[in-house]
Amino acid sequence: MSRRRHSDESDAGSQPHKRRRTSEPIEIEDRLESLICRVGEKSTSSLESNLEGLAGVLEADLPNYKSKILRILCAVARILPEKLTVYTTLVGLLNARNYNFGGEFVEAMIRQLKETLKSNLYSEALYLVRFLSDLVNCHVIAAPSMVAMFENFVSVTQEEDIPQVRSDWYVYAVLSSLPWVGKELYEKKDVEMDRLLNQIEGYLKRRQKTHVPMLQVWTAEKPHPQEEYLDCLWAQVQKLKKDRWQERHILRPYIAFDSVLCEALQHNLPPFTPPAHSDDAVYPMPHVVFRMFDYTDAPEGPVMPGSHSVERFVIEENLHCIIKSHWRERKTCAAQLLSYPGKNKIPLNYHIVEVIFGELFQLPGPPHIDVMYTALLIELCKLQPGSLPQVLAQATEMMYMRLDTMNTTCIDRLINWFSHHLSNFQFRWSWDDWADCLTQDIEKPKPKFVKEVLEKCMRLSYHQRIVDIVPPSFTALIPANPVCSYKYGDEADSSLPGLAMTTTVGNAIKNRASNEEILIVLKDVPNPNQDDDDDEGDGFNPLKIEVFLQTLLHLAAKSFSHSFSALAKFHEVLKTLTDSDEGKLHILRVLYEFWRNHPQMISVLVDKLIRTQIVDCAAVANWIFSPEMAHDFTRFYVWEILHSTIRKMNKHVQKIQKELDEAKVKLEKQQNKKQRDSGDEEDMEKNSEDEEGQLEEQIERLQEKVESAQSEQKNLFLVIFQRFIMLLTEHLVRCETSGIDINTTWYKNCIERLQQIFLMHHVIIQQYMGTLENLLFTAELDHHILTVYQQFCALHL
Amino acid sequence: MSIKLNALFSDSYVDISQYRDQHFKGNRYEQEKLLKQSCTLYVGNLSFYTTEEQVHELFSKSGDVKRIIIGLDKVKKTACGFCFVEYYTRADAENAMRFINGTRLDDRIIRTDWDAGFKEGRQFGRGKSGGQVRDEYRQDYDPARGGYGKLVQKS
Numbered sequence: 001m002s003r004r005r006h007s008d009e010s011d012a013g014s015q016p017h018k019r020r021r022t023s024e025p026i027e028i029e030d031r032l033e034s035l036i037c038r039v040g041e042k043s044t045s046s047l048e049s050n051l052e053g054l055a056g057v058l059e060a061d062l063p064n065y066k067s068k069i070l071r072i073l074c075a076v077a078r079i080l081p082e083k084l085t086v087y088t089t090l091v092g093l094l095n096a097r098n099y100n101f102g103g104e105f106v107e108a109m110i111r112q113l114k115e116t117l118k119s120n121l122y123s124e125a126l127y128l129v130r131f132l133s134d135l136v137n138c139h140v141i142a143a144p145s146m147v148a149m150f151e152n153f154v155s156v157t158q159e160e161d162i163p164q165v166r167s168d169w170y171v172y173a174v175l176s177s178l179p180w181v182g183k184e185l186y187e188k189k190d191v192e193m194d195r196l197l198n199q200i201e202g203y204l205k206r207r208q209k210t211h212v213p214m215l216q217v218w219t220a221e222k223p224h225p226q227e228e229y230l231d232c233l234w235a236q237v238q239k240l241k242k243d244r245w246q247e248r249h250i251l252r253p254y255i256a257f258d259s260v261l262c263e264a265l266q267h268n269l270p271p272f273t274p275p276a277h278s279d280d281a282v283y284p285m286p287h288v289v290f291r292m293f294d295y296t297d298a299p300e301g302p303v304m305p306g307s308h309s310v311e312r313f314v315i316e317e318n319l320h321c322i323i324k325s326h327w328r329e330r331k332t333c334a335a336q337l338l339s340y341p342g343k344n345k346i347p348l349n350y351h352i353v354e355v356i357f358g359e360l361f362q363l364p365g366p367p368h369i370d371v372m373y374t375a376l377l378i379e380l381c382k383l384q385p386g387s388l389p390q391v392l393a394q395a396t397e398m399m400y401m402r403l404d405t406m407n408t409t410c411i412d413r414l415i416n417w418f419s420h421h422l423s424n425f426q427f428r429w430s431w432d433d434w435a436d437c438l439t440q441d442i443e444k445p446k447p448k449f450v451k452e453v454l455e456k457c458m459r460l461s462y463h464q465r466i467v468d469i470v471p472p473s474f475t476a477l478i479p480a481n482p483v484c485s486y487k488y489g490d491e492a493d494s495s496l497p498g499l500a501m502t503t504t505v506g507n508a509i510k511n512r513a514s515n516e517e518i519l520i521v522l523k524d525v526p527n528p529n530q531d532d533d534d535d536e537g538d539g540f541n542p543l544k545i546e547v548f549l550q551t552l553l554h555l556a557a558k559s560f561s562h563s564f565s566a567l568a569k570f571h572e573v574l575k576t577l578t579d580s581d582e583g584k585l586h587i588l589r590v591l592y593e594f595w596r597n598h599p600q601m602i603s604v605l606v607d608k609l610i611r612t613q614i615v616d617c618a619a620v621a622n623w624i625f626s627p628e629m630a631h632d633f634t635r636f637y638v639w640e641i642l643h644s645t646i647r648k649m650n651k652h653v654q655k656i657q658k659e660l661d662e663a664k665v666k667l668e669k670q671q672n673k674k675q676r677d678s679g680d681e682e683d684m685e686k687n688s689e690d691e692e693g694q695l696e697e698q699i700e701r702l703q704e705k706v707e708s709a710q711s712e713q714k715n716l717f718l719v720i721f722q723r724f725i726m727l728l729t730e731h732l733v734r735c736e737t738s739g740i741d742i743n744t745t746w747y748k749n750c751i752e753r754l755q756q757i758f759l760m761h762h763v764i765i766q767q768y769m770g771t772l773e774n775l776l777f778t779a780e781l782d783h784h785i786l787t788v789y790q791q792f793c794a795l796h797l
Numbered sequence: 798m799s800i801k802l803n804a805l806f807s808d809s810y811v812d813i814s815q816y817r818d819q820h821f822k823g824n825r826y827e828q829e830k831l832l833k834q835s836c837t838l839y840v841g842n843l844s845f846y847t848t849e850e851q852v853h854e855l856f857s858k859s860g861d862v863k864r865i866i867i868g869l870d871k872v873k874k875t876a877c878g879f880c881f882v883e884y885y886t887r888a889d890a891e892n893a894m895r896f897i898n899g900t901r902l903d904d905r906i907i908r909t910d911w912d913a914g915f916k917e918g919r920q921f922g923r924g925k926s927g928g929q930v931r932d933e934y935r936q937d938y939d940p941a942r943g944g945y946g947k948l949v950q951k952s
Contacts, residue, residue, distance in 0.1 A: 328808045328895055371858040375896040420858065424901045459854040461903065560849050560865070600850060607861075644861075 040086040055093035081127040082321040089253040092138025096264035133177035139261045143188035145269040157203040165283035183245035210794035215288040220405040224291040232289045235308040249311040290358030298347035319355040334379035361410040364759035403445040408752035419456035455479040482598035498547040515572035584619035599637035625723035660702040667695040758792040810895040831913040837883040839912040844941035860889020872927030
């Protein structure tokens, strides 16, 4: 048999065969990378002996590979924060063996810190600061110089005219490093540290907290207050200080090497001035600490650390970091979460579930795409089938119990998660446990939640399935069978206007009539709104729209694809019929009437109508706020449609902006080329001038397009906010005059939907703040409504 | 500043698989190039009864779906257990590969894979009996995919 290598077709993508020469530089660099990244993972040897071994290898490779090693270590400091103490120990060992290397590493870290701050990479900067502070524990950095850096950080609170989120970050960077290094710093510099903490306390007392209610998942203080993140961390640090900085959770491999490390010479951090504030700095937004469990919830086993214990902070930080590192690979992520070091001393499953829901419900938005969390929880259930599903069920039950005070945006996400999760587990759930919701008004949060969940479950399966999975007592909450409502069917009243025409139109469509032919047929449809002297009949004719669209939708009702084809085929007719604002509104009305039992179909058809420019975004907004939609105003699907519409508008603006930017870049390149080529033959110069002229024209056109799109975008938000203000003011005035409490279920829903607009589109809305404040959110507005606006502004202060 | 730490930035769910469409018009290199920039996914192991609506609901969780083409038995013109899902952006398709591939639809674990792009004719099964090739030869009984495999049925 031939032992010659044959190239396999399917191997086309893989690297050509490598000759094994162990002294290849590339191979060694890859090996170093691999060794460093993998240290700390499951191994037959102890972590200490692995670190010792690796330190030896790296020390030997320093002469030839120093810069590579520096870069790898800086990178893991920045992107593997969950293995912080493993790497600080490694650096400590290297520093003990090679003082110069330690110094160079510290310098490289400082450079990296400056760069991350300048590039708005604040979470990475935070990990770097924490890393540096832990290097104090490893005798690499002298404690006094670390304190000095912290003092410079805290002095940012004295800066004037800066956004609060700037000073927030610097204070957070100091406080969040203290669990690691508080003890050491207090031992060396307690006077300075006390002064530091006093300054921080003063800052925390005077800083603004208007933004907090907008970010809380639950409005209730019980059972767990949703604390602002800095307040919570401050309480945790206070408690730690009271415990004399005794912290027992963090894994500290350097303790085992104390005898070696304390022999090492330390470096002083160079004086570090935080980079000045600039207008394009984007600091992290504030957040609220999500808590749903405490020690009473984990029935047996290890006790859950208290909400103000530093252990709780460290565990949550580490779990968040693991998700941040591995979110793309759900199996790895789940495995890493479940192999958290020190897991035997804590109810790990509860922590994991709490952290995951904390991210999913985070306001304004989760750090990662919602569906990731569903997939991750499924993987976790697979890996811990005997324990995690129970914790998840317990969590779901708890969240159901607290729906009354849960933020509407979070309820949306809970509905999506729960229905998708159930669809992976044959929809098995103990619905009877929730029978209490059946006696409540159907608009109340609990029955509403169940109804929306069942609707989403149906979308992932089919109507009969839902009927089968719930007890008979739940019939009132089962979604409608998603069939169409054709008003011109066999049971239609013979006097119904337009009835006869529908047969004509229907036949025309079936006989593959063209758009022009259909329009001719439709000329015979009388206009109920109109005088006889409009011969052309080109104005808005609601009956034409109804006759045509109902018939078309009825013929195409079989599936999404059939309906999409129908809309595409008769695009011209639809465009003609809906040439006016009234026309656009009416087509949406007719669509709704026809498909009112199939919200999913309404959503996808509205999407198509926008994308094919039969209706514009403002028309959809006006339709949603119209009196005809009032009884569906609190249904989830309506808000999905609105947010999808806003997103389409935003993407449209982005797309044209991108085209404009690309054209500008092209022009610049062209102009540079011209400069370089000047003096060439006449022909070439003329060609490049032509091209330049064309590009300039294109840029002008695109500039206009961008401005027009932005104007449409601004108008969309104005329409939406205006409508909200009208509706809410009406309600508030009515309640005031009749002396009833404003806090009805409808009101809670409406005001939180207004909040949701701000939260989900905060980046875009920021651009239009000036207009919003001048036109809509003025001081004359009812303070209930104005508060929402002020809370939103506070997010960016 | 940034350094390519291969060990850390693994995103294996997004990698292209070993499958190559034998009917693809072009060479392997061209096919792979298209796969690596595609916004279209092939979805397999669907029940014959799974509807476009269900597929749309599930796959919309990773982004806006541009279109869905349900795979059909070439003879019967009925659904035969696969489909194509096309997104507007590559990023949305990648998230589907990361978080929807390998989860359930209609109680079945579905599988997604990159597709070089829908072309007319590719919506039909390529098995001799009209359905998918895999349903020609399989030995098990799958009520959601026409019962026994075609070969078993004929015997």
